[in-house]
Amino acid sequence: MIREIRSALSLVLVSTLVLGILLPMGFTELAQLVAPFEANGSLLTVKGRVIGSALIGQNFSGPGIDAARWFQPRPSALTGTNAKGQTIASPYDASESGGSNAGPTNKNMIDHVRARIAAYRAAYGPGPVPDDAVTSSGSGLDPDISVANALRQAPSVAQARHLPILLVRHLVRQSATHRWLGVIGTPHVNVLKLNLALTELNAR
Amino acid sequence: MTLHGLGAMTLVLVFVLAAAVPLGRYIASIFRGDIGFARPIERGFYRLCGIDPARQMGWQAYAIALLLLSAIHVLLLYAILRLQNDLPFNPQHIPAMAPMLAFNTAVSFATNTNWQAYTPEAQISNGAQMFGLMVHMFLSAAAGMAVAAALMRAFVRGGLTTLGNIYVDMTRITLCLLVPMALIAAILLLYAGVPQTFAPFASVHPLAGGVQTIARGPVALQEAIKELGTNGGGFFNANSAHPFENPTALTNCFEIVLMLVIGFALPITLGQMIGRPRDGIALFAAMALILGFAMVGDYAAEAGNNPILVHAGIAAQPGNMVGKEVRFGIAQSTMFNSAATGTSTGAVDSVTDSDTPLGGLVPLFLMQLDEVAPGGVGSGLYGIVLFALLAVFVAGLMVGRTPEYLGKKIQAREIKLAMLAILVQTIFILAGAGFSLLTTSGIGSLSNAGPHGLTEMLYGWTSATENNGSAFAGLSANTPLLDYGLGMAMLFGRFAVLIPVLAIAGSLALKPKLPSSSGTFPTDGGLFIGLLIGVIIILGGLQFMPADTLGPLAEQYLMNAGKSF
Numbered sequence: 026m027i028r029e030i031r032s033a034l035s036l037v038l039v040s041t042l043v044l045g046i047l048l049p050m051g052f053t054e055l056a057q058l059v060a061p062f063e064a065n066g067s068l069l070t071v072k073g074r075v076i077g078s079a080l081i082g083q084n085f086s087g088p089g090i091d092a093a094r095w096f097q098p099r100p101s102a103l104t105g106t107n108a109k110g111q112t113i114a115s116p117y118d119a120s121e122s123g124g125s126n127a128g129p130t131n132k133n134m135i136d137h138v139r140a141r142i143a144a145y146r147a148a149y150g151p152g153p154v155p156d157d158a159v160t161s162s163g164s165g166l167d168p169d170i171s172v173a174n175a176l177r178q179a180p181s182v183a184q185a186r187h188l189p190i191l192l193v194r195h196l197v198r199q200s201a202t203h204r205w206l207g208v209i210g211t212p213h214v215n216v217l218k219l220n221l222a223l224t225e226l227n228a229r
Numbered sequence: 230m231t232l233h234g235l236g237a238m239t240l241v242l243v244f245v246l247a248a249a250v251p252l253g254r255y256i257a258s259i260f261r262g263d264i265g266f267a268r269p270i271e272r273g274f275y276r277l278c279g280i281d282p283a284r285q286m287g288w289q290a291y292a293i294a295l296l297l298l299s300a301i302h303v304l305l306l307y308a309i310l311r312l313q314n315d316l317p318f319n320p321q322h323i324p325a326m327a328p329m330l331a332f333n334t335a336v337s338f339a340t341n342t343n344w345q346a347y348t349p350e351a352q353i354s355n356g357a358q359m360f361g362l363m364v365h366m367f368l369s370a371a372a373g374m375a376v377a378a379a380l381m382r383a384f385v386r387g388g389l390t391t392l393g394n395i396y397v398d399m400t401r402i403t404l405c406l407l408v409p410m411a412l413i414a415a416i417l418l419l420y421a422g423v424p425q426t427f428a429p430f431a432s433v434h435p436l437a438g439g440v441q442t443i444a445r446g447p448v449a450l451q452e453a454i455k456e457l458g459t460n461g462g463g464f465f466n467a468n469s470a471h472p473f474e475n476p477t478a479l480t481n482c483f484e485i486v487l488m489l490v491i492g493f494a495l496p497i498t499l500g501q502m503i504g505r506p507r508d509g510i511a512l513f514a515a516m517a518l519i520l521g522f523a524m525v526g527d528y529a530a531e532a533g534n535n536p537i538l539v540h541a542g543i544a545a546q547p548g549n550m551v552g553k554e555v556r557f558g559i560a561q562s563t564m565f566n567s568a569a570t571g572t573s574t575g576a577v578d579s580v581t582d583s584d585t586p587l588g589g590l591v592p593l594f595l596m597q598l599d600e601v602a603p604g605g606v607g608s609g610l611y612g613i614v615l616f617a618l619l620a621v622f623v624a625g626l627m628v629g630r631t632p633e634y635l636g637k638k639i640q641a642r643e644i645k646l647a648m649l650a651i652l653v654q655t656i657f658i659l660a661g662a663g664f665s666l667l668t669t670s671g672i673g674s675l676s677n678a679g680p681h682g683l684t685e686m687l688y689g690w691t692s693a694t695e696n697n698g699s700a701f702a703g704l705s706a707n708t709p710l711l712d713y714g715l716g717m718a719m720l721f722g723r724f725a726v727l728i729p730v731l732a733i734a735g736s737l738a739l740k741p742k743l744p745s746s747s748g749t750f751p752t753d754g755g756l757f758i759g760l761l762i763g764v765i766i767i768l769g770g771l772q773f774m775p776a777d778t779l780g781p782l783a784e785q786y787l788m789n790a791g792k793s794f
Contacts, residue, residue: 028279029290029293029294029297030297031278031279032278032279032280032294032396033294033297033298033301034301035277035278035279035280036278036280036298036396036399036400037298037301037302037305037364037368038305039274039277039278040364040367040368040403041305041360041364042360044363044364044367044368044403044408045359045360045361045363045364046359046360048408048450049359049363049447049450049451052412052415052425052447052449052450053425053426053427053447056419056425056426056449057425057426059419060419060420063419063420063421063422063423063424064419064424064425064426064449065424065426065428065431065445066424066426066431066443066445066473067422067424068431068433068443074434075431075433075434076433076434076435076436077433077434077435077436077441077443078431078433078443078472079422080422080472080473080476081441081443081472081473082472083435083436083437083441084435084437084439084441085436085437086437087437087439089438090437090438095436095437099555117441118441118442119441119442119443119444120350120351120430120442120443120444121348121350121351121444121466122350122444122465122466122467122470122471123466123467123702124467124470124551124552124579124580124582124583124702125551125552125580125583126552126580126582126583126676126677126701126702126703127551127552127582127583127676127677127703128582128583128677128679128681128684128685128703128784129535129537129549129551129583129584129585129586129681129784129788130537130586130677130679130680130681130784130787130788130792130793130794131677131678131681131793131794132678132793132794134551134583135537135538135541135793138538138541138543138551139541139542142541142542142543146542153542153543153544153545154542154543154544155543155544156534156543156544156546156547156548156549156550157550157555159543160538160543160550160551160552160553161551161552162470162552162553162554162555163467163470163552163553163554163577163578163579163580163583164465164467164470164471164472164554165467166467166471166472167472167554167555167556168472168556169554169555169556170555171555173544202556204233204478205478205479206240207233207236208233208234208236208237208240209237209240209478209479209482209561210237210477210478210479210481210556210557210558210561211478211547211555211556211557211558211561213555213556217436220436220437221436224436
């Protein structure tokens with residue numbers, strides 16, 4: 026029995042040292058060497074300022090932001106607490122992640138979606154609303170929207186930025202990622218990259 | 230449903246099945262000890278740990294070693310989580326984990342469950358993820374495969390009193406299979422955008438103003454073994470829905486392949502080990518049929534969308550996007566969640582709690598079938614062999630033949646042990662969920678009302694008992710009732726199957742190997758595959774029909790009638 030305990034204990038301890046410390050340390054060194062951009066979170070730098078991660082969505086509405094000038098990402102269900110300890114919405118707070126966990130017959134969720142549909146139609150005109158535009162994502166950090174959603178938003182963004190509608194539509198189509206091998210995934214647009222391209226158009 | 234989606238599903242499944250065949254042969258050579266490239270490391274390791282590689286162990290010795298290893302895992306992991314604030318690699322200065330939650334987490338990772346009752350970004354340091362959680366992802370996977378190896382050896386010859394050496398099996402599986410595959414996978418994931426850094430969270434200046442803090446860490450390596458070892462414990466709270474764990478649709482397919490490939494390789498390994506490849510292929514086919522059917526069913530349910538929302542004005546296509554990521558869409562999300570619950574991974578790339586009722590029923594039912602399509606690494610193989618024993622027993626009763634499986638006579642002792650393994654889990658799931666819903670604490674943990682609340686609780690107990698770790702994450706599991714209750718369910722769920730399986734292996738190993746005769750029921754043809762699937766669904770699934778009817782099925786009818794809660 027003593028021998029058994031010794032074998033089991035040393036197996037766990039040696040594995041912890043090798044698999045849990047040496048292996049990840051070595052692999053991190055390698056990663057930093059061969060792919061430093063990806064290894065550090067695909068951070069984008071514009072004029073010396075880190076403006077975000079190419080893979081993580083960010084907020085384009087809220088106090089002090091002219092939302093009409095930006096393509097809007099999906100709703101994010103993330104919450105935080107304010108100074109008084111109350112729960113408040115903190116969309117695209119990438120220090121956390123998660124979805125609403127609301128079930129399909131959750132009244133609260135259905136009411137939220139109804140309100141978002143009304144707001145979307147008020148901003149971008151009548152018609153069926155793309156699913157992704159009014160539902161919150163699984164991560165709360167979804168960087169993408171569907172091409173259909175982006176095209177619906179294009180005229181209003183073009184107007185706010187005094188850009189030709191055709192040019193903005195062209196930009197959306199140009200930024201779209203298509204299906205791998207024609208079948209894997211969905212056509213979508215990265216909102217941060219699209220908005221970044223918009224600011225470059227305006228700067229020209 | 231679209232042709233694109235079905236095309237992607239076919240592509241991924243065909244790739245997995247094709248890769249599983251050579252991998253299964255390779256694993257057979259590891260189990261036989263024919264793979265030599267890691268011998269020098271192995272020898273050093275045995276000397277360091279005081280392991281005698283020549284020693285042969287019986288089934289009792291296997292069981293004792295497994296219990297010991299698990300006890301040490303739990304204690305060590307508990308200590309690491311409680312002390313993480315004083316240990317290195319904690320750039321965010323995360324405090325020690327509370328005792329109750331640390332117990333739940335330690336048990337969860339030592340049993341290959343990887344249930345996340347904690348919030349990783351705020352409650353686990355990089356260090357605890359690495360030398361706490363990740364080590365157990367390697368070891369619990371290796372332990373599962375070592376038990377599968379022991380069971381396979383029981384069928385090889387007659388009159389065996391020993392099944393091999395569990396320490397040698399675990400060492401070889403880790404060195405020759407898990408570490409090399411995880412490293413290759415981690416490199417590919419890294420290039421696709423999965424981070425691997427010890428730097429603290431990044432602080433960035435978004436385009437529209439303000440400041441955004443972005444959580445990051447040594448993700449890529451953990452992500453690789455998380456899928457490969459069918460563990461499922463994510464680096465982030467959102468698990469594989471998080472863009473840093475799963476950046477593109479292509480990485481999503483890759484992670485699905487990683488989850489499935491060893492599970493599908495093991496029946497091929499069994500066929501190789503006993504020299505009857507067709508019998509291995511029969512188990513493989515049963516697994517593939519159940520999984521393929523589940524994937525398509527899940528896809529159809531989610532593509533059907535939520536009629537209440539469609540009525541409110543959203544487009545009917547592509548389908549229910551609540552809790553899903555745009556880059557994956559419906560097909561990729563349902564494929565991932567079916568693969569994660571057909572195995573014991575339990576990772577999610579979309580929120581299962583927000584699935585349509587039938588869409589949520591598919592992963593729930595896959596877990597209730599004891600995860601044999603293709604199941605966790607090792608646990609899927611011994612799970613389906615239990616069902617195969619029951620299937621030949623049922624066939625024997627019908628035609629009056631003595632049941633035999635792979636040349637071994639199946640008698641009362643084996644059938645009793647197999648039924649024990651299957652029934653104990655059912656009792657834990659139904660009694661646990663039922664009891665929890667009678668308490669105020671249990672009701673307080675639910676985040677959805679109506680039948681969906683019942684499903685949330687049932688899903689939680691099913692996932693814990695089956696060592697899966699997938700969750701209807703609206704359930705607040707960090708309460709005394711659920712931290713301790715689900716923790717116990719994970720332990721019983723693991724050992725109430727492992728020990729009977731080892732006992733069956735011990736008893737079968739002793740029996741003489743019979744040549745097949747005209748009286749033997751063939752276990753390598755279509756008839757057996759059909760019978761096996763029938764036994765899995767009837768014995769594994771039927772016990773849950775009443776509960777599943779009150780939860781997901783009732784909710785589906787109410788949703789179609791436009792009811793909300």
